[in-house]
Amino acid sequence: MKEDPRLIATRQTALDAAQKILMDEGVLHVTHGAVSKATGISRSTLYRHWSDARCLRDAAFRRIATPPNIPPKTDGPLRSDLRWLLGVLMGALNDTPWGQIAPQVVAAASNDAEARLVITEFMKDRFASVEAVFAAAIGRGEVTADVPVDQLIELAVAAPFFRKLIRHEALDEDWLDKHVDLLCSIAKTNSER
Amino acid sequence: MKEDPRLIATRQTALDAAQKILMDEGVLHVTHGAVSKATGISRSTLYRHWSDARCLRDAAFRRIATPPNIPPKTDGPLRSDLRWLLGVLMGALNDTPWGQIAPQVVAAASNDAEARLVITEFMKDRFASVEAVFAAAIGRGEVTADVPVDQLIELAVAAPFFRKLIRHEALDEDWLDKHVDLLCSIAKTNSER
DNA sequence: TACTTATAGAACAAAATGTTCTACAACGCA
DNA sequence: TGCGTTGTAGAACATTTTGTTCTATAAGTA
Numbered sequence: 001m002k003e004d005p006r007l008i009a010t011r012q013t014a015l016d017a018a019q020k021i022l023m024d025e026g027v028l029h030v031t032h033g034a035v036s037k038a039t040g041i042s043r044s045t046l047y048r049h050w051s052d053a054r055c056l057r058d059a060a061f062r063r064i065a066t067p068p069n070i071p072p073k074t075d076g077p078l079r080s081d082l083r084w085l086l087g088v089l090m091g092a093l094n095d096t097p098w099g100q101i102a103p104q105v106v107a108a109a110s111n112d113a114e115a116r117l118v119i120t121e122f123m124k125d126r127f128a129s130v131e132a133v134f135a136a137a138i139g140r141g142e143v144t145a146d147v148p149v150d151q152l153i154e155l156a157v158a159a160p161f162f163r164k165l166i167r168h169e170a171l172d173e174d175w176l177d178k179h180v181d182l183l184c185s186i187a188k189t190n191s192e193r
Numbered sequence: 194m195k196e197d198p199r200l201i202a203t204r205q206t207a208l209d210a211a212q213k214i215l216m217d218e219g220v221l222h223v224t225h226g227a228v229s230k231a232t233g234i235s236r237s238t239l240y241r242h243w244s245d246a247r248c249l250r251d252a253a254f255r256r257i258a259t260p261p262n263i264p265p266k267t268d269g270p271l272r273s274d275l276r277w278l279l280g281v282l283m284g285a286l287n288d289t290p291w292g293q294i295a296p297q298v299v300a301a302a303s304n305d306a307e308a309r310l311v312i313t314e315f316m317k318d319r320f321a322s323v324e325a326v327f328a329a330a331i332g333r334g335e336v337t338a339d340v341p342v343d344q345l346i347e348l349a350v351a352a353p354f355f356r357k358l359i360r361h362e363a364l365d366e367d368w369l370d371k372h373v374d375l376l377c378s379i380a381k382t383n384s385e386r
Numbered sequence: 387t388a389c390t391t392a393t394a395g396a397a398c399a400a401a402a403t404g405t406t407c408t409a410c411a412a413c414g415c416a
Numbered sequence: 417t418g419c420g421t422t423g424t425a426g427a428a429c430a431t432t433t434t435g436t437t438c439t440a441t442a443a444g445t446a
Contacts, residue, residue, distance in 0.1 A: 195445095198444075199442095199443070199444075224433080245435075
């Protein structure tokens with residue numbers, strides 16, 4: 001027996017609205033009342049799905065906070081792989097709901113274990129992707145194994161996040177080109193001695 | 194005629210409590226009722242000072258969000274200056290109310306122009322400090338003028354913020370030593386060719 | 387001392403939050 | 417198709433939060 005389509009429709013409609021409210025007005029305004037007014041779904045039905053305000057907010061959060069999955073590309077050269085990987089990340093930060101909501105996830109993480117989990121999981125994936133790129137470059141002999149990979153990974157990912165979430169500066173192609181250039185030059189230089 | 198001490202006392206007591214609530218439980222819980230319960234100050238008095246919830250939250254915010262001022266040290270050598278500057282920043286992130294509240298400021302900045310201003314102003318100061326350190330190193334001839342200073346500044350500051358605010362990883366002396374080492378090696382390497 | 391002003395506390399109105407019940411419509415299954 | 421089940425709308429209601437207004441009292445000022 002499959003799931004009642006009405007349940008699915010209600011959940012989807014409600015969370016769409018909750019997501020929009022969360023992005024436009026902040027977490028403070030995500031309430032059963034506001035979602036009800038925005039969707040026409042009755043308050044009692046919403047309470048049926050999410051038993052209290054915190055529950056509703058968490059659901060909206062989890063839905064929007066689920067970060068995009070970025071498949072790695074490791075066929076070299078290093079600059080090209082890095083550029084592609086960070087380009088996808090940049091695109092996600094710039095142009096997806098996930099990018100818009102990321103600051104709120106960051107804030108929630110300081111008081112909410114679940115939000116923190118969402119972030120650390122995501123970062124683990126991101127770091128693994130970058131690491132795969134470096135490992136492939138080392139495998140090809142493009143750089144030697146003594147480059148400080150861990151530090152490079154952190155810098156590679158930190159810069160776009162910092163720029164977007166904390167400084168609220170533009171994240172564009174030109175900036176990314178220079179960022180990748182610098183990372184590559186560090187890797188190459190450190191592997192020549 | 195000077196200001197009534199009762200006004201000052203009430204403001205201070207109330208904002209102390211609001212600050213603590215903001216740090217411990219998040220912005221959602223900063224309300225006249227909660228502050229009244231925490232301080233014994235009557236609700237009506239609180240409303241007299243801050244006419245609504247948003248007003249009270251903003252006040253708590255501004256108070257706690259004012260970042261520490263970090264005087265620069267530029268007497269060299271580069272590694273030592275950088276280490277000191279980033280060490281102070283790290284200390285602030287780790288051990289001050291400002292560091293604890295920073296994630297919430299970041300989140301608020303995405304919906305609140307004033308919070309955004311607080312951040313960008315702070316970053317301008319921080320960047321200027323790091324730039325002064327590099328400028329002094331260039332002046333001493335320790336590195337040449339063609340090092341990519343702007344990028345190095347961003348990486349220098351981005352890493353501790355990213356690590357603390359986004360990854361929720363430890364920010365300790367060992368990590369900072371390695372971070373500064375890498376920054377210096379980039380600067381040195383780029384100024385030798 | 388006399389005037390002014392801040393606070394506490396109560397009483398109140400309005401809104402948000404959460405609960406419960408009923409009638410009805412949509413669904414799955416036989 | 418028809419029947420039992422389940423989800424929804426809507427009303428009615430209790431509770432809590434939010435915001436306002438008033439009065440008596442205490443503290444500060446001149």
